[in-house]
Amino acid sequence: MSTLHVLSHSPFSDTRLGSCLRILSTKDALLLCGDAVYALQPQSSILKGLEEQSDTLTLFVLEEDLLARSIECPPWATCVDYPGFVELSIRYDKVNSWL
Template identity: 60%
Template sequence: MATLHVLSHSPFSDSRLGSCLRLLGPGDGLLLSGDAVYALQPGSLTRQALDLMPDSIALHALAEDLQARALTGLPARLNAVDYPAFVELCCHYDKVNSWL
């Protein structure tokens, strides 16, 4: 069963991102929102970990949060989504796991 994992907390404040990355399987997706988009900062260890994810795992981020934090140099594989597309993603996957 494919799962969409949703992270919203800064990857620099706790270990949720690392825990999530260990559980991702083929066909899963990862959606970064809120301060979790800071994981995409070029040159950071979190960005390196995201760059090493297999291509079979989709990487998404809320476009509004990327813009609010003025992040640049984003990975080519990143799918920036708006809120309606976020809802569509939730319907696309068998399960949604929000890392609260």
């Protein structure tokens, strides 16, 4: 069973991102939205950690939140808009929002 994990909290304020990454299976995907897109700040240790997992990590990022924070989407991740977010919610068997 595949799961879309949705994170919206800054990875610099708590440990949700790390906890999520530990339980992801190869069928799962991660969607960063809201302040979670700060994980993609250039030269951050969090971005380096994500890059190290980029071969096995399916990462989506909400484009509107990247634009609002002037952060670029790395080439190994996929930017989605709100209709794309809805499509992902349908594509995966479950959606887990890390509140």
